[in-house]
Structure formats: structure tokens, C-alpha cells
Amino acid sequence: MNAKPTRMAAVIRDLQKHYVLKSETVRALRGVSFDVPEGDYVAIMGPSGSGKSTLLNLLGCLDQPTHGSFLLGDEDVAQMTDDQLSTIRASRIGFVFQSYNLIAQLSVVENIEVPLYYMGNLTAQSRLRSIELASMVGLGERLDHRPAQLSGGQQQRVAIARSLVNDPYFILADEATGNLDSVTTEEILALFQRLNDEGKTIIMVTHEDEVAQHAKRVIRLRDGEIQFDKPVVDRKVFTAEQIQEIAHNADVASRSAD
Amino acid sequence: MLHFRTVKLGTKSLLLHPMRSLLTVLGIFIGVASVIWLLAIGEGISQEAQRQIEDLGAENIIIRSIKPPDESGGNIRQVNAFGVTRNECSLIGDTISTVDRVLPIRELPQKFAYTGNANAKPIDGRLVGCTAEYADVTRLVIERGHFLTSREVALSRPVCVIAARLAEKLFPSEDPLSKQIYLPEKKEYFRIVGVLKHRNATAAIGGSLAAQDFSLDIYIPITTMRVRMTDQETKRTGGSFSTQVFELSQITVQVRSADDVPRTAELVEATLRQNNPGRQDISVVVPFELLEQAKTTRLMFMMFMGLIAAISLIVGGIGIMNIMLATVTERTREIGIRRALGGKQKDIVLQFLVETITLSVVGGITGILMGLFCPIVVDISRWGLEYFAPQLYASLPEVARVMRPTIVPISIPVAFGISVIVGVFFGLYPAVRAAQLDPIEALRHE
Numbered sequence A: 001m002n003a004k005p006t007r008m009a010a011v012i013r014d015l016q017k018h019y020v021l022k023s024e025t026v027r028a029l030r031g032v033s034f035d036v037p038e039g040d041y042v043a044i045m046g047p048s049g050s051g052k053s054t055l056l057n058l059l060g061c062l063d064q065p066t067h068g069s070f071l072l073g074d075e076d077v078a079q080m081t082d083d084q085l086s087t088i089r090a091s092r093i094g095f096v097f098q099s100y101n102l103i104a105q106l107s108v109v110e111n112i113e114v115p116l117y118y119m120g121n122l123t124a125q126s127r128l129r130s131i132e133l134a135s136m137v138g139l140g141e142r143l144d145h146r147p148a149q150l151s152g153g154q155q156q157r158v159a160i161a162r163s164l165v166n167d168p169y170f171i172l173a174d175e176a177t178g179n180l181d182s183v184t185t186e187e188i189l190a191l192f193q194r195l196n197d198e199g200k201t202i203i204m205v206t207h208e209d210e211v212a213q214h215a216k217r218v219i220r221l222r223d224g225e226i227q228f229d230k231p232v233v234d235r236k237v238f239t240a241e242q243i244q245e246i247a248h249n250a251d252v253a254s255r256s257a258d
Numbered sequence B: 001m002l003h004f005r006t007v008k009l010g011t012k013s014l015l016l017h018p019m020r021s022l023l024t025v026l027g028i029f030i031g032v033a034s035v036i037w038l039l040a041i042g043e044g045i046s047q048e049a050q051r052q053i054e055d056l057g058a059e060n061i062i063i064r065s066i067k068p069p070d071e072s073g074g075n076i077r078q079v080n081a082f083g084v085t086r087n088e089c090s091l092i093g094d095t096i097s098t099v100d101r102v103l104p105i106r107e108l109p110q111k112f113a114y115t116g117n118a119n120a121k122p123i124d125g126r127l128v129g130c131t132a133e134y135a136d137v138t139r140l141v142i143e144r145g146h147f148l149t150s151r152e153v154a155l156s157r158p159v160c161v162i163a164a165r166l167a168e169k170l171f172p173s174e175d176p177l178s179k180q181i182y183l184p185e186k187k188e189y190f191r192i193v194g195v196l197k198h199r200n201a202t203a204a205i206g207g208s209l210a211a212q213d214f215s216l217d218i219y220i221p222i223t224t225m226r227v228r229m230t231d232q233e234t235k236r237t238g239g240s241f242s243t244q245v246f247e248l249s250q251i252t253v254q255v256r257s258a259d260d261v262p263r264t265a266e267l268v269e270a271t272l273r274q275n276n277p278g279r280q281d282i283s284v285v286v287p288f289e290l291l292e293q294a295k296t297t298r299l300m301f302m303m304f305m306g307l308i309a310a311i312s313l314i315v316g317g318i319g320i321m322n323i324m325l326a327t328v329t330e331r332t333r334e335i336g337i338r339r340a341l342g343g344k345q346k347d348i349v350l351q352f353l354v355e356t357i358t359l360s361v362v363g364g365i366t367g368i369l370m371g372l373f374c375p376i377v378v379d380i381s382r383w384g385l386e387y388f389a390p391q392l393y394a395s396l397p398e399v400a401r402v403m404r405p406t407i408v409p410i411s412i413p414v415a416f417g418i419s420v421i422v423g424v425f426f427g428l429y430p431a432v433r434a435a436q437l438d439p440i441e442a443l444r445h446e
Ligand SMILES: Nc1ncnc2c1ncn2[C@@H]1O[C@H](COP(=O)(O)OP(=O)(O)OP(=O)(O)O)[C@@H](O)[C@H]1O
Pocket: A019, A021, A026, A027, A028, A046, A047, A048, A049, A050, A051, A052, A053, A054, A055
């Protein structure tokens, strides 16, 4: 018996996803099982077409598996209706996308608040929390800016703040650094690490070994199956000073960009 | 759960494309404004028509004498009398129990001059012989003096009452009361005992009753007319003479109550045609029936106008739908993001519905405001037309010149309601389509 039992953010058992097309059935996932304990930092890797995005969509409750179960907390997502899935997405999952996916009409704070809006939780208090999150990602002085007025890195930081606003089971990041240069990638990875150090669970899909090296664990997919699932050796960790320095530089950069 | 935020967001999204939104709003704006305009103008026209009929009196029956067409080239010596007679007039009054009063009326075109102003050219007008009750039955209002009295009628006095316009023309700077008016064609003098207030003209009704303009009338006792001018009228036109003989131009029969009018009208016709069923020299006009007809016509007219307006609103609605479909395609990505971040299908439906309803309500409200300007705009354009194109203006039908557009109060909530319904109806399909997009595919959309 474990001395302190870790709670599971997600439990995946024999997850399968088939796409039925006219001429054939694409078996994008062929039975995937793993657990994600709270506080884990997982990198999902694999060649193109191996099923990474498919898996992430299932984890993000954007899609239903063809077979298998996916327990989120105590609930089996595989049995949920569309509305229930939406509720779960609004309240329990944080998304960070490769192309940021902010809403053009909305300001920085308003973008951060969107999940709360769909939870029906918009209050003066939640506004304060959104502002706090914006400051945490270094955008406290750009609350009223539109996405178009921000750089890629800044937009991605808004997206990260947004993914945190509903206090999710985990953050799902699909190629979150794919559109960013190496400096900005570091910035985002430092932010992820900081969040993970604070106890947040992160699951990210990446092509780059460099990026995956920052995670605690790598799951490698191949043809819809897990090729291996193992802890990262020689994990790259930012020191506290580095995190501060990166945050500071990003701050300076965004200020001089004005 | 319509959040203020949803409306704010909708407005923001619409303002992303101000020109596009403006044009879309314009469709509804025109539709709503035209609903109100068409109804207001339709109402104005039919009220005017109704008023003109009512001026004839709903409880009256009007019998007009009609001059038969000249078959005989005019050279003939023998002249036949035509039209209703004094006998028939008293017969109707005496034998039909539902008849309250009968008014014999005889009209002659005539020239008038003021004796105190011998140089002035005589003015063309109309001489009307009538009884004292005429003022009451036709609701004449006296400005000064008094109308012909029964005593003046009984005694065939040479007195007259003169219409407002004619009074102004004949007496630009003097008080007409007690002045003598001279009829050069008849070589008669009449003393003015009363001046009338302005009276509205009546329009022609059907083919049977010609339009009447009362502004140049002079009223004298019908008895005086008979004594001094007889029933025979001889006119010289060019070199030849033409002679007509008629006793009365018109009998106005006043019935005790409007309910008795149709029955009485039948009796009147029967009385007049008892000896000669096919006679062509009279026509019986029943304003009450015309009024009923006018009401039906009005309803048809309103429905027709409503139809036109409805079509323009549908066109506006299709405009909205078209734009919203384009918007949904354009914003597929946004829809994907919203779905990923927890938006339910109904949230997406609501979001797009709010946008279409905002568009249509803005169109509706501005359209209503524009609609309220209808009477002013009509007045201004009439004024402008009269000023810049007087001939064109004069050629307009009487109704178009005098009718006042009347905003139908119900048309405002109806127009507003319709614009909301148009928004919902034409917005629903694009909104539902947006909501049914697969979130994953929507997210992948470029
Ligand atoms: N909606 C779909 N319909 C049909 N087949 C699909 C669909 N989505 C994914 N697939 C197929 O499923 C397999 C896995 O696709 P997936 O997008 O998960 O790959 P991936 O690992 O994310 O690849 P990449 O690294 O290129 O993003 C592929 O063969 C793909 O063609």
C-alpha cells in the first residue's frame, strides 16, 4: 500500500477510436491504456498520423471514443451527452492550442473569462481572478488589448491563462510551441514548468524531443498504439532563477514592443 | 439565460464589419418603414374617402337629375323636361314613413358680381336654390349672419347666403353682409344675409355622383328661384341657344336612422320609377352603401399594402440569412474555440440568434422612427412638388393632394414584432448550422 495515494486526473483504459469512411475504416487509436496522476507532466509523441491529436481530442472531451473508457475524476466521459461534455470542457479542462485560438472580438481579460462565461460563473470576483492570471503570465498591463495587438508568445500566454481560469483537472497542449521561435518556446515551457511545480497536471503533444525533455514522462504512440510510456531521463528543468529571468526578459520584450 | 454579455458580444461581432451590418440593417429598415408608410398612406387615403362619403351623410339618400344626352342636334324646338320633380319630392316626403325630411335642390351655373364694384369682372360660380333645412342636413356652418330662414323661403325673398371663397373673391376688402349681389345673366339682385365657413369638397363617387366643390356657391330660397327664373334655362353658347327644362337638380332625402336607409332607398327608387321603370334621367346614390363598400375596399387595400410590406420584410430577412450564413462560415474557427471552451450547442445558437435579432431590431427601431416621419415627409414632398412642378402637382388626384397619412398605431408594435420574428426566423437556420458544426473540424478550419 502506498503511503500517500496519488489521485488520478485521468484514467484511460483500452481507448479506441475508429473513423468510418466510405471506403475504409481508419483505426486512429487501437486500444490505449494509461493513468495520469495529478501533478504529472506528460509529453505525447509519435510520428505524424500516429494518433496524437485523436488521443488529445478524446482527453479534451471534444470527441467520444469508439470503445474503451476514460475516467475523469469519477465520471466516465465515454457515456456523456454533448451538453455534458460541454460542461466538462468548460469546468474541468484547460486547452492550449498551437494557433493560440483567441477570440478576435474580445480583449485579453474577456478571452481569459470565456470558460467561466460558459459555466455561468462570471462575477466581479472571477474578473479579479482573470486579471490575476493575466498578471501571472506577464500581461497585467494589457488587459484591454485585442489578440491582434499581441505577439505570438503573448497570445499563447493569454491562452495559458485562459486554460487555468476554471481550475482544470489538466491542461491539454497540442503543439503549443509549434508556432513559436526558440526564445518564446522557452518562455512557454518555463511557464508550464512553473505551473507544474505548483501542482498543475499538464499533457502536451509535441514533435520536438527538445520540448519533450521538459516533461516528466513521455508516451510515444505508433499506429494508434502505445509504443512506450516511460519517465524522462535527464529531464530539463529550469531553475527558479532561470524562470524569473525568462519571465523578466519576456516582460521587457513585451514592453519594448509597445 | 440571456446574458447581457451575449448581447454585448453580438454587438461587438457585428461592429467588426460595420458596412456589412449596416447594409443588412438597411434591408429590415426599409421593410419596417415601408410597413408603416404603406399602412399610414393607405389609412390616410381611405379615411379621406370615408370622410367624403360621410360628408354626404350616412343617413341620406341622394337623388340626382341627369341631363339626357342630346340626340337631336339641338335645332329642335320642342324641349322635354327631365329629372326629378317637385311633385316627386313631396310624394317621397309624404308617403314613405321612414323619411324624416326631403330637401329639393336646384343648381345653376351662374356669374356673380358685386354691385358696389361695377368694374370688376363677374365671377363664375353656382347658384343653389334650397330650403332652410339645407344647412342642417348638409351640416353647413355659418360664419356670419344666418342661413336662409323658412320665412324667407316661404315669402320668396331675394336674399342669399354666400360661400367663404366666393365672399373673399367678391368682397376682398368689404363686409359682405347686407350687400347686394348682381346676377348679370338673370338681371337679378340678391341681398347677402349670411356667409358660410369653408366646406370640404366631395369627391366623385362611382359614376353617379360628380365631384362637388362648394367654394363658389350662393344659396337662395328655392321658391325665389322658381318665381324669378322659372324651370327653363336658356344658354347662349357661341351663336346657338340651348334650352333645358328641369324642376330640381337634386333631392336629398334624410332618413330617420341609418338602419332604415337600404329599405328606404328601395322605396324611393320604386316611387320614382313606378310609371317609367327604365327612366335614365335620375340616379339614386346611397352614401351609406358606399360607406360599407369603402370599408371593404379599405380592408382589401390594407391587406394589399400589408402584403407588399411583408414581401419587402421577407427580402430583408433573406438578406439577414445570407449574411449570417457567410458569417458562420467565416467564424467557423471561433465557433470551434467556443465549443472547445465549453460552449453548448444552444449557447452557439443563442449567440448567432442574438446577432441576427440585434440586426433586425436595430433595423426595426430605425424603421419605425422613419415610419413616424411619414406625414412630415409626405407634406414636404407635396410642398416641394407644388413649388417645383405645379402642373404635375395639379394633375394629381384630389385624394393625393388632401389626404393626410395617418400612422396606424397598431402598425408600430406589429412592425417591431415582425422585425424580431424575421430576425429569429431567418437567423435560426444559420445559428443552428453553426451549433451543429463538429468542434474538432471547426477548430481545424482556417
Ligand atoms: N476526422 C477524421 N476522419 C478520418 N480520419 C481521421 C480523422 N481524424 C484523424 N484521422 C486519421 O486518424 C489518424 C490519426 O490522426 P491524428 O490527427 O490523430 O494524427 P497525429 O498524430 O495528430 O498527426 P500529426 O502529427 O500530423 O498531427 C490519421 O491516419 C488520420 O488520417
